[in-house]
Amino acid sequence: MSTAQLDERIERIVRDEFGRVVAALARRFGDLDVAEEAGQEALVSAMERWPTDGIPPNPGAWLTTTATRKAIDVLRREQHRGAKQQAAQAMLSPTARVTAGVVDERPDAPADDGPVADDRLRLIFTCCHPALAEPARVALTLRLLGGLTVPEIAAAFLVPERTMAQRITRAKRKIAEARIPFRVPQASDLSERLAGVLTVLFLGYNEAYLPHGPELRIDLAAEVIRLSRQLVELLPDEPEPRGLLALLLLSEARRPARFAVDGTLVRLDEQDRTRWNAELIAQGHALVRRCLEQNRPGRYQLLAAINAVHTDAATAADTDWRQIVTLYDQLLTRLDTPVVRLNRAVAVAEIAGPLPALELVDALADRLDGYHAFHATRADLLRRLGRTAPAVKEYDRAIETADNAGERAYLTRLRNSLRPRGG
């Protein structure tokens, strides 16, 4: 194995284990700052030592042991900060106790922690707590569970590093001060709270899927998919995480075909389907089938099923649009938003033609004005109806409201095909 390959393998292992290590330390020591700092120090140790010493037989255990030692060091260093320890202690009082720097483990923690008791799952629910602002939830989850660094997260969301560091610090402080609990919600709250976790992952992936900045960030997508896989493993009986994972995999599978060489967005019906990732599609379809067996549909499962219909078609013309409209109808009974209605209208256009679709789209005007996809869809329908002048106007509005350069390039090409340049 080359040095570069070894480094890459070490980095992957360390990232995979980071969340588990931080979560275990958070439960044991009752302080997210200590857990994060010790986890980070263990990570650095691994990066320094493994390339020469070799990867230990049980890397996870090595990291946890090292991080635990570091955490005890950190707590000793901070002994004089008694108030901080008290505050930390309160967060996890049922499972951990820290007294005057002496760590008193409570491995026999009471089992009243909700239906599942994996530390990472507790940490996910803490990071995605509804009392935290949404951007903070995403950042904290990527930092503490995904092991991404603050500069990496800042770059992914195009905010200055200092801003991102403050956002994460503030969220951690709120968790400690407001006593946001470190536990899996009770069964009665689980599905509502789980929906919040799935939103965080979905938002994280969306940022990677169609970034508002100049370049694609493939890593962020991979990280979010990895966290989603973990969530499916941690909550095997819940169908919605599986639906979300399927949705992400089926979206990710199309990534290689989504942008042309010059960075222009390529629409689904114009994509080179041979460039789709067959392995990811197979995985996504298997997950969708598993969801169908479970027969407890939800919004992410339905979105995944819609994507599965698309990825099941060898060519755009083979798409089963009736099935897609049916799935959108089911989705609307659970998630009636203007955006879902807009997407349904796109499918309706394929069955009933552009005119009925345009009527559906126009009905959404007061709620979606200023949303680039609304203007792009409307422009497309007007173009298909041969209404050139209104179509050009609508393309202009779509270009004006689109954040992504590839999408603007694509819309500009369509507009220019209607009207000679400069016209």
Added chain:
Amino acid sequence: MTEYLLSVWHDGDVDTINVSDEDTQRMYAQVDTFNTKLQSDGRWVFAGGLTAPSSATVVSPSGELTDGPFAESKEQIGGFWVIRASDLDEALALAREAAKACEGKVEVRAFQGA
């Protein structure tokens, strides 16, 4: 157990708006029921409703007095509870009931210390 302040915020002009007796009475009854529940569940520390913000006086460290409430915002504190809860989830669940009972927005903040 942590103590939390649940403060009730409403439009500062609310005392000049015509609140019919019936509405006020209904709200009082709801808050009463909620208070009784807090007391029987061992959550109650203290609670009270405040007089109109316009009747407030601000005192500065130098002793200077100013008529009216400190915050110049439209929203003013109208009353509060101090409750005991084991964590934020419990406090938020109680705050939901509180907001429903008093028909206003409720801010939740933990007290310092344990």
